[in-house]
Amino acid sequence: MSVYYDLYTSGNPQKHEEQQPLYARVIPSGTIDSKKFIEMVSKANGFSQATIEGCLQAITNELQHWLSQGWTVEVGELGHFSLSLKCERPVMEKKEIRSPSIHLNKVNLRINKKFRESLEPLQLERMESPYRSNNNLNEDECRTQLIQHINEQGCITRSDFMRLTGISRNKAIELLKEYQEEGIIRRYGGGKTVVYLKA
Known part of the structure; x- marks a missing residue:
């Protein structure tokens, strides 16, 4: 089955008069929710849905626990999870900011090379995205x-x-x-x- 994509201009607000390069972006086939994913894993591997759900919850709990203590956590062949932080405002000197002004930005996932390589080569096919209109509105x-x-x-x-x-x-x-x-x-x-x- 193909992975469909379309081409978009990213655009640079400073150079809106100039022609911008095109970037490829995947057109999602849809979303598989957690319940459906567990059901499919169960059918493919023979584990009960309750067992898979319990394991996923246990992994999630442990991941949250160790991330909240500042660890980078490797989860199987999937990849490494880690935290990134952000300051409330731009800071030029260390003395300008204190810990209460620093917050969680996001949880990063660095995919393992082996996992990424297992997805290659993708069977790609270009199509017009159904999520955008060809007739821009005023x-x-x-x-x-x-x-x-x-x-x-x-x-x-x-x-x-x-x-x-x-x-x-x-x-x-x-x-x-x-x-x-x-x-x-x-x-x-x-x-x-x-x-x-x-x-």
């Missing part, structure tokens, strides 16, 4: 789509906004910032968990 239409989506769903992500309107990442960032300044929406969360709510 700014008024983008605002209408945004408000309608928030009214129906309660919030919107930048990715959702891009998918709904067919606009680029940089244009989405620019418009969302503009809507915040206008008091139409407010930003909630951080990193990859940012959502936009009605102001």
